[in-house]
Structures are given as C-alpha cells and as structure tokens.
Amino acid sequence: MTKHIFITGGVVSSLGKGLTSASIGLILERMGLKISMQKLDPYINVDPGTMSPFQHGEVYVTDDGAETDLDLGHYERYTHARLTKNSNYTTGKIYQTVIAKERRGDYLGRTVQVIPHITNAIKTAIKDGVQPGSDVALTEIGGTIGDIESLPFVEAIRQFCLERPPEDTVFVHLTLLPYLRASGEMKTKPTQQSVGKLREIGIQPQILVCRTEQPMTEEMRAKISLFCNVRPEAVIEERDVDHTIYEVPISLVEKGIHRLLVDHLRLQPLTPAPDLDDWRKMVQIVIHPEREVEIAIVGKYMQLDDAYKSVYESMQHAGIANRAKVRMRKIDAEKVTDANVDQMLAGCSGLLVPGGFGERGIEGKIASVRWARERRVPFYGLCLGMQCAVIEFARHVAGLPRAHSREMDEHTPHPVIDLMEEQKELREMGGTMRLGAYPCRLVPGTRAAAAYRSELVHERHRHRYEFNNAYREQFRALGLVASGINEDSDLVEIVEIGDHPFFVGVQFHPEFKSKPGAPHPLFRAFVAAALEHARGRESAATPPQAAVAPPLGRE
Numbered sequence: 001m002t003k004h005i006f007i008t009g010g011v012v013s014s015l016g017k018g019l020t021s022a023s024i025g026l027i028l029e030r031m032g033l034k035i036s037m038q039k040l041d042p043y044i045n046v047d048p049g050t051m052s053p054f055q056h057g058e059v060y061v062t063d064d065g066a067e068t069d070l071d072l073g074h075y076e077r078y079t080h081a082r083l084t085k086n087s088n089y090t091t092g093k094i095y096q097t098v099i100a101k102e103r104r105g106d107y108l109g110r111t112v113q114v115i116p117h118i119t120n121a122i123k124t125a126i127k128d129g130v131q132p133g134s135d136v137a138l139t140e141i142g143g144t145i146g147d148i149e150s151l152p153f154v155e156a157i158r159q160f161c162l163e164r165p166p167e168d169t170v171f172v173h174l175t176l177l178p179y180l181r182a183s184g185e186m187k188t189k190p191t192q193q194s195v196g197k198l199r200e201i202g203i204q205p206q207i208l209v210c211r212t213e214q215p216m217t218e219e220m221r222a223k224i225s226l227f228c229n230v231r232p233e234a235v236i237e238e239r240d241v242d243h244t245i246y247e248v249p250i251s252l253v254e255k256g257i258h259r260l261l262v263d264h265l266r267l268q269p270l271t272p273a274p275d276l277d278d279w280r281k282m283v284q285i286v287i288h289p290e291r292e293v294e295i296a297i298v299g300k301y302m303q304l305d306d307a308y309k310s311v312y313e314s315m316q317h318a319g320i321a322n323r324a325k326v327r328m329r330k331i332d333a334e335k336v337t338d339a340n341v342d343q344m345l346a347g348c349s350g351l352l353v354p355g356g357f358g359e360r361g362i363e364g365k366i367a368s369v370r371w372a373r374e375r376r377v378p379f380y381g382l383c384l385g386m387q388c389a390v391i392e393f394a395r396h397v398a399g400l401p402r403a404h405s406r407e408m409d410e411h412t413p414h415p416v417i418d419l420m421e422e423q424k425e426l427r428e429m430g431g432t433m434r435l436g437a438y439p440c441r442l443v444p445g446t447r448a449a450a451a452y453r454s455e456l457v458h459e460r461h462r463h464r465y466e467f468n469n470a471y472r473e474q475f476r477a478l479g480l481v482a483s484g485i486n487e488d489s490d491l492v493e494i495v496e497i498g499d500h501p502f503f504v505g506v507q508f509h510p511e512f513k514s515k516p517g518a519p520h521p522l523f524r525a526f527v528a529a530a531l532e533h534a535r536g537r538e539s540a541a542t543p544p545q546a547a548v549a550p551p552l553g554r555e
C-alpha cells in the first residue's frame with residue numbers, strides 16, 4: 001500500500017516548497033524507498049506551456065512531452081521518481097476533464113459541483129500520479145494556504161486522507177518565521193495563523209517545516225508547538241542554506257525529518273538513516289571549488305532567475321564534475337550588437353545561448369555566436385541557441401547574408417531553420433510543437449559522440465522549427481556538421497564545427513536531464529572546454545589551439 005505525503009505552504013509564496021518536497025523525496029530514496037512525486041497547481045491555465053517565462057519561469061518538459069511546472073525539474077534533479085503527464089495537474093486541467101465529462105452526459109443530468117465532482121477529479125489525479133510499486137507518493141500543493149484558488153485542492157487532500165488509515169498519510173506544512181531586524185527577533189504569529197487556516201478547513205499538519213534566517217530557539221519551538229497543535233519534535237527548522245540549494249536535504253536530515261516520517265507513516269526503510277555520503281561530497285565540491293571560470297549566457301529572460309532554471313542548475317552540475325565554480329555572466333541579448341559584443345563578452349571563457357521563442361534579442365544572440373566562433377571561444381547552443389548558430393554560420397561562412405529562421409522572417413530567401421512539411425499541416429490544426437524525448441543517433445568521431453560516449457541517446461524537445469535539410473550538405477562541406485540525427489525523421493539534432501575548440505548546438509533541451517550527481521555530458525564537456533580556454537588565456541596572450549575535450553560520460 002502506497003503511503004502519501006502532502007506538502008502545503010503558508011505565509012508567503014516562494015518559500016522553496018518545491019525544493020523541500022524534492023529534498024524529502026531524496027531522503028526517502030536514500031533510505032531505500034521507492035517514491036513518486038507530483039505537483040498540483042491552483043492556477044487556471046491547463047499547463048504552463050502558454051505562460052510567459054516572466055510570469056511563471058521555465059516550462060519543464062518530461063520524457064512523455066508534458067509541459068510542466070519548474071518544480072518538477074527539482075524533483076528530477078534530486079530523485080529518480082519517474083515523471084509523466086500525471087505528475088502535474090492544474091485547476092484548468094482538472095476542470096477540463098470534469099467539463100468534458102459533463103458535455104458527454106456522464107453525470108446523468110446531475111448538477112456538477114466543486115464538491116464532489118471537482119474534488120473527486122483531484123483525488124483521481126492524485127491516484128493517477130502514483131507510479132506502480134511506490135512505497136511513498138509525495139504531492140506538493142502549489143500556492144499559499146488561504147488563497148481562494150487552492151481551496152478545492154486542500155479540500156480534496158483532506159477527503160483523501162479521511163478515506164485512509166491515519167498511518168497512511170501525513171501533512172507537512174512549510175511556513176516562514178520572519179525575522180524582524182528592528183526588534184532582532186523572529187515571529188511565530190504568521191505560522192500560527194497559517195496553520196489556523198489549515199485547521200479551519202479540517203487539516204491538522206503533523207509536521208511543520210519552518211523557514212528561518214536565524215536559528216529557531218527551543219522557546220520558539222515550544223510556542224509554535226503549543227499554538228499550532230504540532231508535537232515539538234515535529235517542528236523542524238529549515239534555515240537558509242549558505243552555499244547551494246543542494247544543502248537542503250542534508251540539513252533536513254540533521255533535524256531528523258526522516259525519523260518523523262518513518263514513525264508517522266510506519267515505513268519500513270532498508271536503512272534507518274538516509275545514505276547521503278556522495279551527496280555530501282558533491283556539496284563539498286560546490287563549497288570548495290578548485291578553479292573558477294566565467295561563462296556568458298546570452299538570452300532573453302535574464303532578469304528572472306527562474307526563466308532558465310534548469311540551464312543554470314546544469315551549469316552548476318557541470319562545474320561540480322570539473323571541480324570548478326562556474327560564474328555566469330547573464331547578458332540580455334537585446335543589449336548586444338556587433339559593435340559592443342567584444343566589450344560585453346570580454347573575459348568570458350565560454351558562451352551559452354539558451355532556448356527561446358520570438359524575435360526579440362535574436363540579432364544579439366547571433367552577434368554573440370559569431371564572436372565565439374571567430375574568437376575560438378567555446379560555444380554551446382540550446383534549441384533556439386543552436387538555431388542561432390546555424391543562422392550565423394549561413395550568413396558569415398556560407399555567404400547567405402539574409403539567411404534566417406522562418407520563425408523570425410517568413411520571407412527569408414534562405415530559411416535555414418524552417419517548419420517541416422508535416423508540421424505545416426499540423427499547424428493548420430493548431431498543434432505543432434515537437435515535445436518530449438526523441439532518440440538521437442550520434443555520428444562516430446564527433447565531439448558529441450565523444451562527450452556522450454554512446455551511439456544512441458534520448459533527449460527532450462520543445463520547439464516547432466528544425467534545421468532545414470536542404471542546407472545540410474552545403475554546410476557540411478564548409479565545416480558545420482550534423483553530429484546527431486533523429487533517424488526516423490532524418491532531422492538534425494546536433495550541429496558542431498570540428499575545427500573549433502568547442503562549438504556545439506543542440507536542437508533539444510539537455511538541461512532537463514542533468515543531475516548534480518550525474519551532470520549532463522555535453523554541459524560537462526562544454527565547461528571542460530571553457531576551463532581549458534581560461535587556462536590557455538592565463539598561460540599565454542595568444543588564444544589556445546583547438547583542444548579536444550576528453551571523452552566524458554555520465555557518472
């Protein structure tokens with residue numbers, strides 16, 4: 001029988017509920033338990049696919065092509081839980097199923113209501129999110145307790161738990177203990193009120209995780225326990241971490257969260273304490289790097305850290321693999337021009353151009369790619385970043401000055417990035433994105449094949465446009481080779497320039513498959529090349545010669 005953990009948040013948003021949930025998942029896995037993870041989001045969009053990254057941050061894509069909340073990225077980075085379309089439900093998605101049933105007449109003329117129809121659909125979604133064979137299923141409820149939007153979800157989890165024995169379910173509530181500088185003290189009142197709100201709905205949390213800046217005193221713990229009706233040992237401090245978010249599970253284990261969960265849910269873990277040895281070692285590398293390198297990221301949504309969350313995390317993983325700290329110079333592509341690119345990117349030992357949609361900043365990205373290609377600085381392009389590399393190559397190497405992507409210029413005489421025929425048909429029907437994991441065959445002898453140390457890989461996609469095969473032969477003859485191909489469709493998945501220290505563009509999103517303990521091979525090879533470049537610059541005034549990155553695989 002699968003046990004269930006429900007994680008809610010109170011007081012304010014952005015408390016790090018996703019990270020806390022992912023950390024609890026990791027802790028349970030490290031005790032030998034099999035877990036599932038799921039997020040329920042109270043907004044009305046059916047999925048975050050259509051939301052602006054400025055609004056919502058990155059759209060995280062699963063293997064099966066679901067466009068999901070970025071917290072699912074944390075789940076995959078911390079745990080081995082398999083995430084699917086059933087791992088993220090929004091209010092919109094729940095209502096969509098209920099309304100479709102109503103239109104079909106499935107409710108046999110009855111009045112359709114929030115209770116029981118919407119709450120039943122939520123309970124079904126929770127069950128559907130459980131992977132077969134899971135010992136524990138974790139469900140995070142988005143939003144903040146007290147919001148109107150989250151009420152149906154909170155009501156549904158109350159019912160869900162009522163229908164099961166008490167030892168099969170547990171509520172974990174994450175709150176904030178704000179620190180008032182003026183009086184030099186932390187306050188428990190918001191926590192009391194947020195737990196009060198939960199209890200009003202009929203939910204008594206058994207574990208409270210309190211985000212704090214300062215250590216929580218025994219006196220505060222006693223007070224929170226008394227007013228919130230939670231046992232004192234189950235009031236857990238989650239203090240701000242000093243160096244990296246990967247410290248969170250370590251600190252939660254120090255506070256004994258695993259014992260509380262095992263006792264309450266009567267779990268039978270393989271080990272009494274989680275084995276976090278390798279995780280601790282990894283965190284030590286982050287805290288004490290041996291080297292440092294600065295890499296430019298030229299993109300569109302630079303003000304908001306969440307917009308390229310997985311990219312930044314993957315860079316950190318690649319740093320760990322190279323025992324280095326990667327400093328990221330985040331540059332707004334709109335500010336880059338041919339005239340200032342030298343100055344904007346000066347001192348950077350690598351350039352990464354991430355994915356994106358639309359025209360804004362495109363010329364700045366292309367100018368940056370040109371800089372990296374001509375100055376022989378390691379370049380790594382992701383999705384739109386790869387497309388920019390192809391356009392740049394077409395314009396400045398192949399002599400096609402008006403080359404562009406059909407996305408940005410419908411009438412370009414040289415659509416080197418274009419919609420494929422079947423996509424054009426699909427577009428008329430409203431759906432065009434290539435979403436989710438596709439196989440990619442690597443061409444032996446290329447940098448991509450060396451990095452992956454494999455012949456066939458699976459990578460996740462989220463885009464409409466593709467490399468136009470009409471230009472493949474011409475570009476290959478000039479030095480831009482297709483080093484990864486989807487064999488079923490003959491689509492180009494990876495391009496690279498052989499005669500360059502590192503110049504690789506990928507049509508997919510490798511950032512969705514990197515973990516701190518298993519960095520993505522291409523990110524790892526890119527950062528290795530950037531370190532090599534930095535060393536070359538330090539040791540001589542002349543730029544380094546083409547250095548072949550050592551073949552590096554996943555750990």
Ligand code: GLN
Nearest residue numbers: 355356383384463464465
């Ligand atoms: N806008 C491009 C396309 O649709 C790239 C998308 C992306 O970078 N995710 O093909």
